Amino acid sequence: MGEDNEVRSMLEAAAEIQSNLIEQRNNIAKTIVEGTAGGDVVRVSMQADGILIGVKITKEAVDPDAVTMLEDLVTAAFRDALRKCGNVQAQALASAETSTLLPVTKE
Numbered sequence: 001m002g003e004d005n006e007v008r009s010m011l012e013a014a015a016e017i018q019s020n021l022i023e024q025r026n027n028i029a030k031t032i033v034e035g036t037a038g039g040d041v042v043r044v045s046m047q048a049d050g051i052l053i054g055v056k057i058t059k060e061a062v063d064p065d066a067v068t069m070l071e072d073l074v075t076a077a078f079r080d081a082l083r084k085c086g087n088v089q090a091q092a093l094a095s096a097e098t099s100t101l102l103p104v105t106k107e
Helices: 001-032 065-101
Strands: 032-037 042-046 051-056
Touching: 001 042, 001 065, 032 065, 042 065, 051 065
Parallel strands: none
Antiparallel strands: 032 042, 042 051
8 A cells, every 4th residue: 555655646746747847838938038139239039938929120230231240130139039048948947846856765
């Protein structure tokens, strides 16, 4: 009977961890981050799960003779937003991991 209780307890803990991870994944998807470049002339909005929402470019950033610079600014803003996505994901997973601990058994 003691082993059955241990297994049941472990299964309950695993289910709680799974539930916490699903909740954190949903929270990540709802979180919006913005990456910027060039003093905010280029902005990239993303969900924290990496889904691109949009790109905003101010008129000051548009120079037909400097398309390469604009491409570089968009790339930099995207990378900035992606870095912020990683930060949000790391925080969410850290809180999910510490919220439930599996029982330790001694053999």
